Amino acid sequence: MTLAERETQVVERVPKQLFIGGTWRDAKSGAALKVEDPSTASVLCEVADAGTEDAFAALETAVAAQPSWAKHAPRERGEILRRAYELLMQRQDELALLMTLEMGKPHAEAKGEIAYAADFLRWFSEEAVRIEGGYSVAPNGQARFLIMRQPVGPSMLITPWNFPMAMGTRKIGPAVAAGCTMILKPAQQTPLCALALAEILREAGLPDGVLSVLPTSDAGGVTEPLLRDGRIRKVSFTGSTPVGRKLLEQSSEQVLRTSMELGGNAPFLVFDDADIDAAVDGAMQAKMRNIGEACTAANRLYVQSGIATEFARRLSERMGALRLGRGTEEGSEVGPLIDAKAREKVQSLVDDAVSRGARVLVGGSAGDGDGYFYRPTVLADVPQSSDLSTTEIFGPVAPIIPFDTEEEALTAANDTEFGLVSYVYTQDLNRALRVSEELETGMVGLNQGVVSNPAAPFGGVKHSGLGREGGRVGIEEFLETKYIGVGGV
Numbered sequence: 001m002t003l004a005e006r007e008t009q010v011v012e013r014v015p016k017q018l019f020i021g022g023t024w025r026d027a028k029s030g031a032a033l034k035v036e037d038p039s040t041a042s043v044l045c046e047v048a049d050a051g052t053e054d055a056f057a058a059l060e061t062a063v064a065a066q067p068s069w070a071k072h073a074p075r076e077r078g079e080i081l082r083r084a085y086e087l088l089m090q091r092q093d094e095l096a097l098l099m100t101l102e103m104g105k106p107h108a109e110a111k112g113e114i115a116y117a118a119d120f121l122r123w124f125s126e127e128a129v130r131i132e133g134g135y136s137v138a139p140n141g142q143a144r145f146l147i148m149r150q151p152v153g154p155s156m157l158i159t160p161w162n163f164p165m166a167m168g169t170r171k172i173g174p175a176v177a178a179g180c181t182m183i184l185k186p187a188q189q190t191p192l193c194a195l196a197l198a199e200i201l202r203e204a205g206l207p208d209g210v211l212s213v214l215p216t217s218d219a220g221g222v223t224e225p226l227l228r229d230g231r232i233r234k235v236s237f238t239g240s241t242p243v244g245r246k247l248l249e250q251s252s253e254q255v256l257r258t259s260m261e262l263g264g265n266a267p268f269l270v271f272d273d274a275d276i277d278a279a280v281d282g283a284m285q286a287k288m289r290n291i292g293e294a295c296t297a298a299n300r301l302y303v304q305s306g307i308a309t310e311f312a313r314r315l316s317e318r319m320g321a322l323r324l325g326r327g328t329e330e331g332s333e334v335g336p337l338i339d340a341k342a343r344e345k346v347q348s349l350v351d352d353a354v355s356r357g358a359r360v361l362v363g364g365s366a367g368d369g370d371g372y373f374y375r376p377t378v379l380a381d382v383p384q385s386s387d388l389s390t391t392e393i394f395g396p397v398a399p400i401i402p403f404d405t406e407e408e409a410l411t412a413a414n415d416t417e418f419g420l421v422s423y424v425y426t427q428d429l430n431r432a433l434r435v436s437e438e439l440e441t442g443m444v445g446l447n448q449g450v451v452s453n454p455a456a457p458f459g460g461v462k463h464s465g466l467g468r469e470g471g472r473v474g475i476e477e478f479l480e481t482k483y484i485g486v487g488g489v
């Protein structure tokens, strides 16, 4: 089979309808949404385009399924997740190809995301049976406290396009483990991964009505009426800070539980005493994972003056050697950006920095072809005042900003409303701990360029969000605490 035939086959295999109450159906309006391949700007296929009526149909099934799902044995909920984990891994190659086609990342990286996504299901399959309560004696000895944990209830899950599988499983895993029913609204650029995931969960034995998946070109029309309805009890969102703010406002009406995984503007600090090879490796990972389209992407590289020139030289060499190409091509290391708008934004940020005195060491322009390619770029001597240091780049651009003292680096790193992750490279243990304590972020990569791990609590502070996903605390986001005061014992 040729690659082109295989591409057609993986796209054809995915259900193209809405998944509501365990069945596949067309949108009530009959509307369809085009899915594009960002590496060629051509249309891959169409999927059903949900509207408000479909959203309410999904809500009815989520509400109807909630009581029996909450009573489902935790072990069975865990086993459904475990089976879904196995299925994802069995189909890793084909699912990765699907992801590459609709999102653009190179196939090897897409395979990595399938494994990462599957691991959330495995992690939460193990957590489903570890939901614990408590029993204690009141301080005055005259009552007993019984503490139980219960599912929050029907939940709205909203995910972005950049990690189309993992952002889904990072929410579905804990929601299933906790016993919540859910409606997933994937990003309109990447509905195919979400639909494929729904089919896998169905095959794994997820009961009808527990999960609905609604691709739509009208995000607000599908989610807002449900958030204002009162029967949805939770919204878990991953995406940009402005949309997160809007959802928080909407959630206030019915006082919903909220989890917000929002934008980032990660500082990457390299001190003179760092292992420079390790720092360059880490910068490559932190910058280039997912073509730079990650909330955790190193956005500002602060490098101490003594090593700034050498660090910039080595990083430029590595960035310049990366192979740009369609993610399905053998040896391709950098795929296209998601769309034309994303590429224009990256170019305008680079132009702004250059107009303020930054020097282009490598890259600085769009790639060839019809797709939305942008060349891996390193900019030196970027002034702190440039838009690059305040805006989430979401592309393969590494701005290097030199600094002299630790205090100066910390002040610059914290000078942002975002607070998702920061990276620190130093071999001085005292400095490592001191700086990690001072950084205003929910996560710190200390001498490592990747922090994401299903077993660790992922999340940000300040405008980067509320709550944590993954780790032991991940399931908490989908649980309520009920306290029963027992008298007369």
Ligand code: NAP
Pocket (backbone or CB within 6 Å): 158, 159, 160, 161, 162, 163, 167, 185, 186, 187, 188, 189, 216, 217, 218, 219, 220, 223, 224, 238, 239, 240, 241, 243, 244, 246, 260, 261, 262, 263, 264, 294, 295, 296, 392, 420, 460, 464, 465
């Ligand atoms: P986005 O524009 O905020 O979109 C995210 C999701 O929200 C999409 O499903 C989108 O649907 C939906 N949406 C947009 N407007 C909405 C509205 N008014 N009501 C309800 N839903 C709405 O973000 P993006 O550009 O896809 O993703 C990139 C952003 O996500 C970056 O800021 C990145 O840092 C952040 N992110 C954060 C994390 C984290 O864990 N902190 C992880 C990954 C990404 P449409 O597709 O229809 O617009």
